[in-house]
Amino acid sequence: MDERKPVAPALKAALDFGPLLVFFAAFFLFKDHPVTLWGESYGGFVLATAIFVPVLVVAMAALWALTGRLAPMQIATLVLVVVFGGLSIWFNDPRFFKMKPTLIYLLFAGLLGFGLLRGKPWLQLVMDGAIPMAPEGWVILTKRLVAFFVFLAIANETIWRLFSDTVWVNFKTFGLPVLLMGFFAAQAPLFSRFSPEEGKKED
Structure with missing residues (x-):
């Protein structure tokens, strides 16, 4: 290969x-x-x-x-x-492009939520190489990320409908990336709690 x-x-x-x-x-x-x-x-x-x-x-x-x-x-x-x-x-018509983040986040939330209903945290398949973590941790992270994606979809809809193009462009360029980075930074205790090394210590 x-x-x-x-x-x-x-x-x-x-x-x-x-x-x-x-x-x-x-x-x-x-x-x-x-x-x-x-x-x-x-x-x-x-x-x-x-x-x-x-x-x-x-x-x-x-x-x-x-x-x-x-x-x-x-x-x-x-x-x-x-x-x-x-x-x-x-x-x-700018509205089509402004709606795109809403659809992306709802799509991701729906797919991850469907995976959870089937007992399969699909997020693990995508990110396991980047974040080694026990299966229980992936379930918790997936639930949190589903809720977070729904929040981002609502935030995007609110901003593009109620504010100017300039406000939306700033939100899209800087606000969304900062929110995403902040979300994953806030999960540090979860990553530590369910890391493989932590599991070995408890054994």
Whole structure:
């Protein structure tokens, strides 16, 4: 089997977060400078989306070429970005792209919740290599993550419906990543409690 070398952390971070930063920069570049094409005026949000979608596709293709795989969550995100980003561009309507995070988080929550009902914490299959943990820990983490994804979906719907494009773009670019990192940082006691090393100590 062809074993690929791990991607350098800086390069992986650039591929993961670079497209989002490109979207952020493009939005503020075109926010007050709409562009007219074929008689249709396109605002900063749709123009930024039109730039973001192909940049994300290239970044995911590069990540796949370097690692030989994409996580299921990355694939689902890419598909929804292409579909809903394409709809926003085609109909010149930012609402499709703004709804995309809501659908992603509800999809993840639904899939993880369905796995729990079947007695299979599917999150373990995706992240076990990154976070070694006993099965009981994975059940607890999955339940918490389902609730957290539902919270993020509600937060996204609230912000895009009640606030300006600028507020939503800032929330999408910085708020959501910070919330996700904060969630996993807050699970440190859980990781420690159910780590394989901790289990060996108790034995």
